[in-house]
Amino acid sequence: MLTDLTIAQAADGLRKKDFSAVELTLAHTTAIEALNGRLNAYITPMPDKALDAATKADAALAVGEAPVLTGIPLGVKDLFCTDGVKTTAASKILANFIPPYESTVTAKLLKNGAIFLGKTNLDEFAMGSANLTSAFGEVENPWHRANDPSPLVPGGSSGGSAAAVAAHLAMGATGTDTGGSIRQPAAYCGIVGLKPTYGRCSRWGTIAFASSLDQAGPMTRTVEDAAIMLGAMAGHDPKDSTSANLPVPDYRAACGRSLKGLRVGIPAEYRASGMSEEILAVWQKGIDMLREAGCEIVDVSLPHTKYGLATYYIIAPAECSSNLARYDGVRFGVRAEGATSLDEMYEKTRHDGFGEEVRRRILVGTYVLSAGYYDAYYLKAQKVRTLIRRDFTEAFEKVDVLLTPTAPTAAFRRDEKPVDPVQMYLNDVFTVPASMAGQPGMSLPIGLDSQGLPLGLQLIGRHFDEETLIAVGSGLEKAAGFTARPDLRAGADA
């Protein structure tokens, strides 16, 4: 089936004229039509635009001057502004927002020939770890426990992208990662998710959650596909002052690179209590595979790991409380009706427009920045952040890459969602520290747990050394031979 191909295979097939971009796109739009009602992976499918673009892609392919992603159908997280296409951040407050501009990352993908199948679902404003906070409904994980059809969460916040890629409703998708929003759903859905170094991909035109943490990255079914997509997404953007002015390497060339002599760090602090035996086992499996491949396994310490989450839940809400102040019902978005004063208009608009979790984070952020609390919370968190970053700097003096689990559990059932928000936040415990330090990280599926659900491992690299992540990731991928596919996917029910 065309929807089963990887991006690399499809790019090859398109050039060999085994099939056309229209056929490839149609296979996906048909699958979306069949499955999106159930999975809710897309907020806004764009079949007509996709087919138009596919026709143009075929023309470009016929001429033979087609860039790498020409004719490849992708999903776009609905946090990237797309010119003339509704962009909601999965929030009621942006339910009608049509940006008159294209984000830098999606513009680069388009320039590289990509076809957009639609805007994928997410946690509202990317705040969440289970895709339960979207104003447009929950996303269902295409995987299910053996003998239990109950819907599982796909992880978050890029849950729609993860589910779409896992269910073959897209060959790849963009995600954004603030504290784990690419890596954790990738792990829950059994796919590859790569969060690049902070500054590698431009943030311009991507709706901000926490500016000092947000980073766009690819979500794909193979490491090679992630390398291909990242190559198209990355690069300096003068419109984003925090974007790094560095050349973009040939990431694909790093796939299959020899791992001999590479030093792989195993951070002691990640063996946190409460981690399941199964997660520990898959981690050990990963360690063994890398040792087998000629890597040197080194025990390292990241002593401030346990403070990562608390630090994150000060910094991210603080930034979000300010970033989301612009949603005030004046220039765009939905305004609450009937207010007679400016403040009443603000208060109603922001009460009705934001969901509970977003409101909660705005309030936490407002509190930690407010007079009298700034030093105790925000300034303190920034200092701890320095220590967390220092941990990584010191570890990377001894090793080339770190290997950890991506998440403490496999995907859980919707109805197992913890009531206490803090318990929910613990999902991000392994992904947050790398975000705080700006390190690149990648999650890839290694095996299945006893219930048949995918488990992922995370690789963390040096700043701007995504190549090592890709090299090690492709080695692990090969050794793991992960071929399992979710029960709900394109063609599976046919």
Added chain:
Amino acid sequence: MSLDPATTRRIAKLARIGLDDQEIEAVRTQLGGILGWIEILDEVNVEGVPPMVGTAVNTALAPRVDAVTDGNCQDKVLSNAPDREGPFFTVPKVVE
């Protein structure tokens, strides 16, 4: 860590999020829980540690040249306005 209702109300007001009494109470409890959990940071000795400002590996701003390269896009600026009058955005009357 527990928040009093007055502080909770003040924070909601600062954030311009209208909450009724019931919502204030729910938020007060949840915020209290989150802020209590955050107190784990009290354990960390940060004496002499500089705050990490920003995550970028670049160390300084790259300024742009002073030229008019943007604007003159009234249509775009106004295209999503929930309420407008001619070339203006509008808001409920502000008394100054």
Added chain:
Amino acid sequence: MTYTLEGNTGIWEIVVGLEVHAQVISQSKLFSGASTLFGGEPNSHVSLIDAGFPGMLPVINQECVRQAVRTGLGLKAHINLESRFDRKNYFYADLPTGYQISQFEHPIIGTGIVLIELSDGSTREIGITRLHLEQDAGKLMHDQDPKRSFVDLNRAGVALMEIVSEPDIRSPEEAGAYLRKLRQILRYLGTCDGNMEEGSMRADVNVSVRKAGEPFRTRCEIKNVNSIRFVMQAIEIEATRQIEIWEAGGEVDQETRLFDPNKGETRSLRSKEDAHDYRYFPDPDLLPLVIEQDWVDQLKQTLPELPDEKRARFQQEYGITAYDAGVLVAEQPTADFYERVAKGRDGKSASAWVTGDFFAALNRTGKSIEESPVSSENLGAMLDLIADGTINGKIAKDVLETMFETGEAPLEIVERKGLRQVTDTGALETAADDIITKHADKVAEYRGGKDKLFGFFVGQMMKATGGKANPAIVNDILRKKLDA
């Protein structure tokens, strides 16, 4: 000279600090490429960045940084090679992002000095606490609709310099002198046009009062006063209000107030209790602003001569009085005009003509110096005609008059109207003889000891020659003939 206010309980001193918002002269905004031009179609000089659209990011304008550094140099201030931008968070309809990008903790410019001169000729140094860069807000209009206010974002994001003074000012006069001097420096530097009517320079005034020798008492901030005169009035009115409160046994509340020039009062805008909590924090969209000392040095070398230096040099180089030099340097175009006239000529005479007849004519015709029909070259040429004896001073006044009317060069006018000075001694002697004959009675009186009548004879000579006689020769001839 100390300024004080007298209350029922004695003498009160006032303490004033000023926060001046000066719009930076630049083509585009502080963080976007939209135009800074005043008076465009509503919401036309607005980029999606200025309007705070989702995902939009700020990029700093190099020219605004340069202008801030140049201003800092002009204020003899400390230049911070590393500064930072913070977000000041508050909600208002003219603030699209819900925060203003400003510099809170680490401003680009540190402490500096402004030297002011008072009417009695004394001078004082007013300390500058800091100068930082920040964004201007948009504009609200309230009169078009009964239920709605209208929002225009053309000014949103335009660069402002906030210049904060120390609480060194002790009288309305000093406040006025400070603002005038600051404006003069900004205009010399070309960093702000200083136009308070258009709002490109606004002042927030911090006022408190105290008895001599006391520490500072509670202050009030009067927001957004838009003329120097109003600043001076507001200070006096606010100080009087505070004295009344203290003397009645009350407490002055720290609060923000508004000056109403029509009613001649200040009134409360918001008190400390519902004061904003701005929740400043470093803007994560921006990195530290780092500048090089070499670049600062280069800017320093290319800084124009500033009013204080220019004034001292004028006194020294052209031998003019401190007062005249002060008048001439008040505006840079005037100083430049004067200097072109004075260069290579008698500086005192140039000063007398520029500040005298020339200014008077400008005033009378309501023209600025840039619009003057008389160029500095022509005024200089006129001075040359006086110096080489072609015309005398009295005729020169008429020539200048004509120059204002026609814009002609002075020599053309002199030739056309035949105004050359009469230096032909033969002709003048004949004229003198005629006058002596005609006024034999006056001659007798003069010779009888009425010396003052000499002026009468000079007048008769000038009348006879149409004012063109060389006064020195006339004197010689008359003395010779009358005293003989």
